[in-house]
Amino acid sequence: MAAVDHDRAAQVGAQPLDVKAIRSDFPILDVEVNGRRLVYLDSASSSQKPRQVLDAMTRYYETTHANVHRGVYAIAEEATRQFEEARAKLARLVNARSAREIVFTKNVTEAINLVAHSWGRRNLTAGDAVLLTEMEHHANLVPWLMLAEERGIELRYIRLTADGQLDLSDLDRLVDGVKLVGVTCMSNVLGTINPVAELAEAAHSAGALFLADAAQYVPHLATDIQQLGCDFLGFTGHKMLGPTGIGCLWAREDLLEEMPPFLGGGEMISDVRLDGFLPADVPWKFEAGTPPIAEAIGLGAAVDYLTGLGMDAVRRHEVELTSYALCKLAADHPDLVIYGPADPASRGGVISLALGDIHAHDLSQVLDTAGVCVRAGHHCAKPLMRHLGVTATARASFYVYNDESDVDALSEALAEARKFFG
């Protein structure tokens, strides 16, 4: 196996992951599809969940569920404690200054919409500019397109180089006069890891704030917002071993303090009269209604699981596996097109590919009969697809429970598909 050493993670000497032990924590990996073992290569869409996460949620419901924040009886206090402890775990995971900087949302999409609605509507008026990139997920495009339509703000885009990196040659001009720069930390199509700290610095020099869509980053790399220098950072639970129904916005506390509330309702107020209301303190000001309590606790357990493995070890594992996959697939399939950067050290474990002229959906369908799950489609990044000149790609993506045997299964299934449509 070609070990790659470019990466920081590899250098700090992280222990290799014991994938066999990890796999035994994921009940779904024992499922058979068409008589074949499940080869799950779609974690960039949504990861699977370990027993530990499912147990944490079931245990919560079976022993101490109650609505949080207001109850004075014992199980309600315990529910509140566990819920707020989950918040603290997430704060530690991204190295936030305080758990008050963590807002629970239903997914990262809501987190970005929160920024667009609350910060955006307060701070952006007609003619103001926001700088995004051509590789953004729809979650970091549509909220700004909606604001552009409503407010007449200008959207600019950082274009891409031929090998799927951000083209920063023009950055000075692009960033000049913008109020916000919003960039995905890692492309969910190309795997490209973007130079977030550098971009954040450029944003700040231009007097802009920096928003990071870290949906594909926090699950896979050690994340230190102090070092990245972001102002807003969003991520989503279901891609990091956590349950569906929960996401997070981290934001600088002073920004949260100044921002008006987003959704209105219970929990987010300190007083309500028939003619007005007073919002609550951060972060609760942004959490209207009953929050995803069990989901937060489940996500907390996912954080424990990931930090138990060590985020550096997770990253090293994925670099190695991606490196193996890039070699193996290219060797086995000379007609295979692989999008995105060639160097495994500058990309994540996400591989978009095209096999001859087989349509991505046909490819994915045929792979499925071999138990191999890959995603086919535009991956919610249609502008990027247009840039690539395709309507869809097939995408394989890796996580902690994948190993070389999964890559081998993918490669074999690709051969079968070629035969089928040949």
Add this chain to the structure above:
Amino acid sequence: MAAVDHDRAAQVGAQPLDVKAIRSDFPILDVEVNGRRLVYLDSASSSQKPRQVLDAMTRYYETTHANVHRGVYAIAEEATRQFEEARAKLARLVNARSAREIVFTKNVTEAINLVAHSWGRRNLTAGDAVLLTEMEHHANLVPWLMLAEERGIELRYIRLTADGQLDLSDLDRLVDGVKLVGVTCMSNVLGTINPVAELAEAAHSAGALFLADAAQYVPHLATDIQQLGCDFLGFTGHKMLGPTGIGCLWAREDLLEEMPPFLGGGEMISDVRLDGFLPADVPWKFEAGTPPIAEAIGLGAAVDYLTGLGMDAVRRHEVELTSYALCKLAADHPDLVIYGPADPASRGGVISLALGDIHAHDLSQVLDTAGVCVRAGHHCAKPLMRHLGVTATARASFYVYNDESDVDALSEALAEARKFFG
């Protein structure tokens, strides 16, 4: 036991609930608090969950979790099938014309905010009026207060009678010229069941739409939106045996069609370019990002559980238990103040009370040591609290797993509390 026969449910001859069997489905009810059995009387805040719901979610995660809607591989198709089947179950529960009328949200608070943002910002301008009631939960107040602040719309309120009913004497004048009437189907403080069909008719006669906050209604009474005549109806999963992290907006399909999207991102688009986007069809247009998949499936299982019991039987049980409680508590505690309507047939199983001058939080704290969980506070209905002239009440609320022994435990614990603070 004093059986009450005023109610429609009682008349259709629903089978009595087998509470003993039901209790065995709820693992948390075996928990001990301070060496006493858990007497959970806070279902109006959040209900407990039966095994069947927890199992449905765990089974989903353990066998077929994948992101929905876009995957062509088998487990993704199955995930999508289960998710959309849950939507169909909810449509049937409220007698919707089509599952396309069900939008999944994270809670009912988001559902109401969706209406305020999307329908409200499109249809309400300065000077337009919205009619609410003085007994609304903050979830149906704050979104409109925010819109009033932003848009200068006028908010009117239906006031309350001395016994906690809506004062409809002035309805004609109040409803005249309003664009929307928003009313809770059942007060979460007083238990009052409001005449929704009558109010919806009055709204329609005045040319207004009608929004029902059914957070306390759908869990407890058979709900038929055709018969209620609403235009929007919101409810929340965690109060009806379902998980946290999911709520529902039902809305007439033609209204959903006309409404602009609310949050922007993946799933809710049919095309995205760098300079604009096309929204998807309803209901997905309103479901940006990865939805609460496991939560929807869990809520579907909760619907199965409730319809298995029969909503008429659920209602009958609660009428009988409330009737018993009102008698028993009044008999045991002559100094007890009970808020809300006296007739169990016109109220739900929600009893707000005050014992002498013991503060609600002190009362709840002392009851807790007897294992009795009641909520103390303003119950997210501060304007109603002001109307009652208190800052807080203690509130006991019932659901399918409660029986007379729980009422007896509450009554005994109240006696202990009186002694403690006497």
Add this chain to the structure above:
Amino acid sequence: MPGLEDLYREIILDHYRNPRNRGELECPPAHRYEGFNPLCGDEIVLYLDVRDEKVVDLKIAGQGCSISQSSASMMSSAVKGKTLDEARALLRAFKAMMSIHEARLDAEDRELGANGQGADGEEAPPMGDLEALQGVVKFPVRIKCATLAWNTLAQGLDGANGSAGPS
């Protein structure tokens, strides 16, 4: 679990590899219609030449997966030379064959009893090769692939209705 052979019948792969009526027609006299599958972003372009209530010619352009391409190819063969009424009957029959799942949102409630027959109980026209697409209903995500060309045809037939003859 349905197998691959349920989806990719030999005849489907044949139409995919050798698409019939591929190309463009001059507009006018033909009309151009676009169909779009939002699930995947694929697009079909239909050129339809209708004269005297008859589909005298049609061509298919655009791109998509094997199911959408072969369905378009089969549709073109089946509809070419047919009267508008015959084409409409075929469209209804095909949509009915697919509707079991596509109409799932409705089929689960009391409104719609999708049963593979035209709503008015008319007799379904013979489907020929098109029967091969029946297996698609076992793969719900792919139903939109199979119906893409037909939904585009529906636009065309409506258009022909509106203009009531060649333009």
Add this chain to the structure above:
Amino acid sequence: MPGLEDLYREIILDHYRNPRNRGELECPPAHRYEGFNPLCGDEIVLYLDVRDEKVVDLKIAGQGCSISQSSASMMSSAVKGKTLDEARALLRAFKAMMSIHEARLDAEDRELGANGQGADGEEAPPMGDLEALQGVVKFPVRIKCATLAWNTLAQGLDGANGSAGPS
């Protein structure tokens, strides 16, 4: 599981049943400060008469639960007659006693090492009756009850600082 007796110590119930320094003061010379507990909606009103850097008199009005009322009563007894500096030291010591949980959001990260001591390591003043409130930290939701009067006092001490004497 902490028991009731941890929360409702006898001395607390005594202050609750017989609140000290209840009432109002004329403003001016006194100042009026309001404290609000958003969790429950309870409110405390503090009348503070500070002259020559000394709390010469104070009164408590408003309403709340037994914990907030007794904490206010104890606070009033402890602070009355004290210099502003002494009152501030007491405030710090009381907040430190409560901070173990109240500052949980921060205590869980690296910023704040809440350890019950003033930030500058000063020696804590004797707490007397106030020690009885220590049990409250085992009931996190009630901590805001115990600190309500003290947070209001903090406003008052800041105010006294600002105006530097009676007004």
